[in-house]
Amino acid sequence: MKKYLSYCCTIILFVLFSCSNEEYMESQNMILPKTLKTIYPNNPSENFDVNIVYNGNKIVSTSNKLEKTAYSYNGNYIASETKYDIRNGQEIKYFETFYEYENESLKTVSKIMNGEETRSVYTKNGDDSITKEIYDFDVKTKKISDNPKQDVLTILNGNLINLVFNWGSNDVMTCSRFQYDAHYNAFKNVLGFNVLLDQEILGSELSVSSFNNLTRHSYSSIASGSIIFEPYSNSMVYEYNKKGYPTKKTTYDYADKIISIIEYVY
Structure with a gap:
């Protein structure tokens, strides 16, 4: 009888430990930003908060004082995004x-x-790059433009590191380069964000689909194959919590002046 009771206690403890461990692991994976506080030190009247609503780790909506964005899913992938004034x-x-x-x-x-509709089509190349063709689509005639603009994206370790954009008939090419830290992106656990490549889900966040946090964004343009415009860059400095997620991002311009500050509330 004692052996039987001991066996039952062992089973119960194992089940309780397994459940608590699963709950712990789930809570670890459910670290999600609930509010983004955007601060403009030189123009405080433009400050605003973005509030984010989730269902589990699926994003449902984002909203601020001027607009709201609603999301829908198809399985584990984001199917649509609708913006409202x-x-x-x-x-x-x-x-x-x-x-x-x-x-x-x-x-x-x-x-x-x-x-009016703009349609982007992504095609994987043989290396780490992806070609993105951007077409104008005439809703009335159902015709698509013959001369698409074209981007070439390079992805490394889950981060977009290079973006070359060809303006087509304007004969202008823009090259953007991105550098990252080694910490978790604040949106790492939002289901479906990791496959959105260069799509900007949140206007103030350039890299929601990346695995890590963007620390430098530089870009330059070349016109007619010879004229090079002066390159421009922004840099980002972060503060992190104990779990390695950002709690604050300060963005600086090329002259090291603060452009904006974003505080992440989880």
Whole structure:
């Protein structure tokens, strides 16, 4: 009898430990930013908060005093994003984005505003790069533009490190380079963000899909194959919590002047 009771106690303790361990692991994976506080030291009247709502680790909506964005999912992937202006307490839809995937990777992004659509098609190359072709789509005639603009993205270790953008007929090429720290991105645990490549889900966050935090963004342009514009860059400095997630980001311009500060509330 004693052996039986001892055996039962062992089983109960094992189950309790397993459940608590699973809950702990789940809580570790559910670290999600609930509020982003954006501060402009030189223009405090423009300060604003973005409040984020989740269902588990699926993003449901973001909102500030001027607009709201709602999201929908298809399984584990973000299917759509709808933006609303907030006017006199009313939500007025003005922008829609639809995402399509192929082999667990982003394939097509359609952006619709005022009846006009821009469509981006992503194609993986043989190396670490991805070609993105950007078409104008005529909703009335159902015709797509013949001369797309083109980006070439380079992804390394889950981070977008290089972006070359060809403006097509304007014969201007822009090159952006991105550098990162070794800490977790604040949005690492938001389901579906990691496959969105260069898509900007939050206007103040340039790298929600990256694994790490952006520390430097530099870009330069070349026109007609010979004229080079002066390069420009921003740098970002972070403070982190004990789990390695950012709690504060300060963005500086090329002259080391503070552009903005973002505080992350989890």
